[in-house]
Amino acid sequence: MSTGPAGVRPSRLRHIRLPAAGIRFRLAVLHSILLFGVAALAVGAIYQNVSRVLDDEPMSRHSAFTELVDTPQDNAGGGLQVFEEAVNRRALRQLRIYSVVALAVLFFASLAIGWYAAGLVVHPIGRITAVARRIQGTDLSRRISLGGPPDEFRELADTFDDMLDRLDAAFEMQRHFIQEASHELRNPLAVLRTNLDVVMHDPQSEPEDFRAAGEVALRATSRMSSLVDDLLLYAHHERPDVHRDPIDLASVVAETVADFAAAAESAGVELRAEVAERLPVVGDPVALRRGLANLLSNSIRVSDPESSVLVTAGHDDEKVWISVRDEGPGIDPDDVDHVFQRFWRGDLPSAREHGRSGLGLAIVRQIAEGHGGQATVRSTVGVGSTFTIWLPRYVDR
């Protein structure tokens, strides 16, 4: 309540309140009209029937009546008829008055009952609106928790709460990610700042000191820019792409492996590929290429010269896989579960300084999962590691 734009609030309140009151009013009127209409019809029908009975069959002409009275004189019969008609008229007038009074009472009673009943119905909506209004942009901790019988409103409120749960979790993840990302950026920033601080503030700094600080600054900034690139990539792949076409993964693999031929050669690593003929999948070729590229650069980096990296790709009935096997140091069994976590770099002190963002394998997993597949690793310390991307196979009709 403290941070809301106080000047805007009252008019906005009116905008939100009106439809709620409107529904209650409309419900009450509808309720009342229906109740009143049915009652009016009933009263009208009773009146109609009673008046017809009284008009159509005067008692004085009834055979039973003439026998009972036994005075067939026209005169006396005529007087009786007049009297009877007067009685009938009076009875009908009474009935009319009672009916009108009853209808009038019923009209107001139905309005009141309708208003009350509509209020009962509309009340949970008011509560849902109140909670929704109180939820601030970033504080998603409030819930409606409507309770009561499992009716439609309860269902609506529970659905709303579920949505808030999901939003809350998503926001929390986002917050966490931003926090981690800023921590990661602070390390190269600290290197940069301290180096410049120390050199600039020392009156005895020589040109070679400035040169050395400049080199450190270059290293730190290139680290930061690759980190920022990977952060953007990671954020981009967090949302699964909607634009997907059937593609042949075999050609994607062949092209990516060709891209890495030079890097492998300069590292003294033998890069081989065994790729099956046709590997149909539905996906984004740019993203899949990036995923394989991350695996390849990772494997080449951990490989000793003279060792080899083998890329294989194939399929079974349901899945297509790409696998990258290296003969590097392998991963400790305790760490295997962490390799796809973002910002995890293993226990290598040099990892950060070598410009590794700690996002490469996290991006691989994201891409695989974004395509409905998964990324896995098998590793033996001292023998090497095999990273695999599994994707659902596309079956052409």
Place this chain on the structure above:
Amino acid sequence: MRILVVDDETDLVEALARGLRREGYAVDTATDGDEALEKASFTPYDLVCLDLTMPGIDGLEVCERLRANPVEGVAPRILMLTARDTVGDRISGLDAGADDYLVKPFSFDELGARIRSLLRRDAGRSGAVLEVGGLHLDTARHHAACDGTTLDLTPKEFALLRYFMSRPGEVVSQEELLDHVWDEHADPFTQTVRVTVGTLRRKLGAVGGDGVIETVIGRGYRLGARGGAG
């Protein structure tokens, strides 16, 4: 004053060491927890600048172990350096025994001020200025004077004078000076302590501070009452 700087970023450690040496501290470096604990196990550091997040043994654990096994009975002051700045991170750092907490990236001047403040706590003084007899030492401005005359000292001579002035009247051995004023690169068999004490004495003598630093034969040196001022 001898400081150990621990961080897994070599570029940061080297810049910090360079800057702190210029301020007259003896600085050793370590790039992971194991190396830090090993060095701290045989050197009585006055202060450790410790990175919180390191691969292997992290800063919190190093901090706890330094507190648990102090060398020569005195645990060093610990200044935690970290990229993490949530309240929870600060609390766990301070609970592990850190004396202060600095979030990266920091200004080097602020780091210097915090280190001075932490080292002053040892001596139970509150200011950055030391006064003994007619000697005046401003550790923040790096200014030394004797009877109002400014002394032109190298960082090492300044550090030496500061160490003497923080222990007036105490006998200080050559080994102690090597431990606290020189870093791991000093060769314990050279005459470096004697030579630096000699030049410091000469500079003090030139402004009327003759005999301030006495030699206690067989034991070391002592900052005594001044001959000139009586």
